Amino acid sequence: MTRQNKPVDVVLVGLGWTSSIMGMEMTEAGLEVLALERGKDQNTVPDFAYPQMADELTYGVRYKLMSAPADSTVTVRHSSQDVAVPYRQLGSFLPGNGVGGAGTHWNGHTWRPMPEELRLRSYVEEKFGADIIPEDMTIQDFGVSYEELEPHFDFFEKILGVSGTAGNIKGEIQPGGNIFEGPRQAPFPLPPLQRTLNDTVFENAAKIKGFHPFPLPAANASEAYKNPYGMQLGPCNYCGFCERYGCINNSKASPQTCVLGALKQRKNFSYRTGCEVIKINKDSSGKKATGVTYIDPNGDEVFQPANLVIVGSYAYHNVRLLLLSEIGKPYDPVSNTGVVGRNYAYQMVGGATLFFKDKNFNPFIGAGGNATVIDDFGTNQIDFKKEGFIGGSYIFAAMTNGQPIRNMPLPSGTPSWGADWKKAVKANYGHTMTIGTHGSNMSYRDCYLSLDPTYKDKHGLPMLSMTFNWKENDIRMTQFMKKQIEGIVEVMKPDHVDYSFKDFGSEYDVRPYQTTHNVGGAVMGTDPATSVLNRYLQSWDVHNVFVMGSSAFPQNIQYNPTGLVGALTYWSAKAIREKYLPNPGPLVQV
């Protein structure tokens, strides 16, 4: 039997970046806010404390901070003709778990999208003509502009304490920064991280080629810093345990270090862990949510009444919750109708590994956002008509960790075991660096999310199914990037180089880690026929449901999503506070 709790003004689903931000904004508006988090509570101390965090096997290899497939996973297939099978073991992407979510184990790469990326379809049509967009490519505008989001990017960067060099302040190009970025109102709050050898080697080669290298904007504090919420970050000590780890040092921005410490002091905020929301409840009209139903740590079903439901779980969990709650019409790729699950996209990455006998990179000395980048082949720099694809990538040289189980690149042709393997390990460890591409991924009519007909989660509810494969456009894009990297590598003259780029005919592979930047499925936009949410991230169908996170992206940008996710959350919060609360109802009329 369902138990019923005392009503609250706002219920937040999940407690990662977006719910932490919404918690601050909604409590500031004087509302009673409750967050329901599926995983466990976690804090820098004791959960991320030194020395136990410096354990590659437990965290890097066995994924202790990630969401275990045993608790929650998806099914995957390449096309709707295939039978989807479970993502039984983590590989390709690593959803976070517990308080802080993926914001605890990220690297800290903090980007703003290019202004053109937020209005991608319009940009392509205006500049190159609508006829270059393939028929089955379903790219759209976000429905919000870079200019509208700018103050929110700026504030989020100050919350995170981003270390970097600005490239464009109020339209004035700044040498040493990303000259292709949209104008920003202010410099980054902190100077860039210290440069390491890989940065210098790459920077010199990129300059020789006429490109414009700059330090990657990193949410790893280069100096001691206090953010606008009064949260204190410590200077990064380059410990080399960022990605897949919690920060031992209060240096890497996470919901814990940047927001939750302040939020937990507010009397009108509370949170419960071990509580998995399984449904958003609606009233008899179907147009208004009455609250959420969750399973508590005892396995009991609980109804939590609320005036406002803000969904802030991982991208594909958001989509599943909407489908389970029957909010918005599920997408059907055959009739090309419906919206929930439409426009799922991933990210296109590739890389080169360079071996230098005479260089000692000390790869264990690193930070998650420790990298040098060029954006000369970004989305707004490429002639799509001439090159035959839509999209772009940034190209970067990073040194994030030298943990030897996973970070042991060896020249191609090296045996995978035996005496010669060990000889190669000894000769090459510490003498390699990588140049990677991190690129956009377009959305397509036949890449989508739906409920699986067969597999169930531990509560007996249908799992989410991903239907996804690589497309020619995106392979062309990554092959174009490979050529650019080859040009840079020629200048660098390594003793050996190996390339890893997806080639034509490559099928999506769930086994090797690629990126956790899954996007789409509950996209924002201007037309309810092709989006789940309006430009304020409000459900078109149920006006007191707002959905945060990268599930709102109608296709993937070329950058890591956290910067845009944070800015969109502040943008939505402002709309809720200034427009929705005084006059609850749909914020956009169609």
Next chain:
Amino acid sequence: MMNIKKTLNNSRRKFLKEATIAISVVAMAPNLVIPTLAQPLDIDLGEYKPSYFSANEWAFILAATDRLIPADATGPGALDTNVPVFIDKQMQGRFGNALDWYMQPPFLSAKPEMGYQSSLTPAQTYRQGIKATEDYCHQTYQKSFAELSDSEKDMVLSQLQLGEIQFSDLSSMQFFSFLLQNTKEGYFADPIHSGNKNLASWKMIGFPGARASFKEWVAYPNVEYPLGPVSIEGERG
């Protein structure tokens, strides 16, 4: 077979004893005193009683890991670093029992790109894989795996890796893949997990382990880091 195992272990033990003496001489400096450890990490492989593996399975694990990472002039091998102990302990934990994996039916066959779709846990895969490999060795060589010559062992391991030996009820490639993955993990993981004895693999490559603080040394690009490794328990190498 047991005699062979014993000889193997004796020679490794001798090597380890010598190595330990060499290390303690280096560690005599007063600022490098090894703190008391919460649990003894200097498990002697020859004395170790496996908890998951039977005696025959253990002989296979010792012989196989010894070929995957042999001891030689380049550096320590899998047996010097207690890799078999690491694997035995992994079999009994979350990994061996696939506690974090989605292991609900139906188990369908799918393209390799769809990832792990076996109904077997890693511990079950080891048990069945060792038995199938031993059956193959007895049929082909009339010997157990541990009794084969080094080159015969290497041949069998390569055939497992390439799927050239077909098992009826599991993938030989999957079995080999777990074996190789866990061997490298035991070699390079923090000794808290019972492998990487004496931090020997980290010393070989120059990885400082759990130091996790390089605020000063980040300013010295292309200069070899001067300090040896430390472990989570505070052991130094």
